[in-house]
Amino acid sequence: MHKIIPVAGPSITKKEIDYVTDAVANGWNENANSYISRFEEAFKSYLGRKYAISLPSCTSGLHLSLLSLGIGPGDEVIVPDATWIASSAPISYVGATPIFADIDPETWCLSTETVKPLITKKTKAIISVNLYGCMPKYDNLLKLGIPIIEDAAESIGSKYKNKLSGTFGVTSCFSFHGSKTMTTGEGGMLVTDDDYIYERCMILRDHGRKPGDILFQNQEVGFKYKMSNLQAALGLAQLERIEELVGKKREIFFWYKEALEKGDAICGLNPEGLDVYNSFWMTTVLFKKELGINKFNIVKELQNKKISTRPFFSPLSSLDAYRDSSDAERAKLQNKNSYDICSRGVNLPSSYYLSKDDVLFILDNVGLVV
Missing domain, CATH: 3.90.1150.10 (Aspartate Aminotransferase, domain 1)
Structure with a gap:
């Protein structure tokens, strides 16, 4: 009888096993963030972005992106109608209204023709999804002058005009779910070049605690949106391949x-x-x-x-x-x-x-x- 053929699944080699084994054996105490730091450094270098923040999912990255842009109740965010709900759910998390734009049949992504008619005074961002690895015409979308949050969950390694997926948004967010091209089991990454967005996300992802605060005095109510060192070890090995x-x-x-x-x-x-x-x-x-x-x-x-x-x-x-x-x-x-x-x-x-x-x-x- 023919084996069950899975719809997706990762490639795991000795490199991944060695890195994760090392993290299990040695990644504690003063080494507790060793692979997290290496993974974030390698990821931002791969894309040529200023900052990379490891997270538990792409969804959490989109959520932090919206929060860092100050988006909330009364605001509208344009998102493609053809996508997984993880692209739009964070809009609801912050109390904003999702506006569902049609896709371009030639790209399966947003286009200026589908987005422009939906822009109002309430429009505060566009979540652009690189669906199944496809890419929209980003040069046209960027001309609209509205902050673009790039949902690159499905498109690591894709390029538009020779520029990598993950380089087009004010923030760009990736998924490392077990079904994705590269995986950490579950996980994600947010990248940005904006100092303020980076600082806001770093506080919000750790229960409102400022990085390096050894007194643990929370500035606000935030979220537990951190990747583990074990996941980062797996992610680093995957990124190197x-x-x-x-x-x-x-x-x-x-x-x-x-x-x-x-x-x-x-x-x-x-x-x-x-x-x-x-x-x-x-x-x-x-x-x-x-x-x-x-x-x-x-x-x-x-x-x-x-x-x-x-x-x-x-x-x-x-x-x-x-x-x-x-x-x-x-x-x-x-x-x-x-x-x-x-x-x-x-x-x-x-x-x-x-x-x-x-x-x-x-x-x-x-x-x-x-």
Whole structure:
């Protein structure tokens, strides 16, 4: 019987095991933050950013970003309708209103055309999501003059006009969840070049305690948003292999692309425009409209064949979580691209241990269930 093919999963080598073992054995007392410091230094150097703050998740990074910008009740934050709820939940955490923008069908990301009509006097930020490794046209978005928080959870290693994902936002936030291109099990990183934002985030992530305060006198009520030294050890080892990891993701994508080009054109794949280098976190198929497929049925039928997949994220405005949102009804009527693309997409297995034979087996079964 064929083994279960996971939808995602990390690449763990002796390097990761050695670093984590060292952190377990020696990363205590005066060495308690040794790997955290090394990981943050290496990460900001990789991106060429001034500051890097290790965190328990990308979500916590987005949350701190909004707080550091002073965003709260009465404010609006524009976010793509087609994304995972982690991109928008922090807007609700701070009491602001999420405004759901449509995506560009050529990039699967925000564009000035979808964002501009939604800007009001209440708009305080744009959360721009690099969906499935795709990248928007950041030079155009930046011209809008509104602070951009870059949600780079899914796009480490991607580039727009030869600039790395994570270099476009006033803050940029990454995820190191176990399914991501590089992992710390759970974890995230916030990067910024802004001194004030860095200082605010450093206080807020440690229960409102100023860094270096040995008297533990909390300045305000903050959050417990710190990464452990063990996680940082794993993250450092992964970061030192980042080119290899991104290269493997791209190899997997092109295995799928090559095989699909030889068969019936039942679907397309993640876009990669002329100015974009896509790290292809998850290879995602977009079935042709005329097939009339139900993405949830595809996922369930492939699971029965021991192939784990995920449905393309559902539009945020369609979720019960946002049924009372003031912008949901407008978004449902206007965001044609989001509703179309989200309805036809399925994330295919993209684990590092996937073989070319696995890809052919997966596509054979996709053809059968379609």
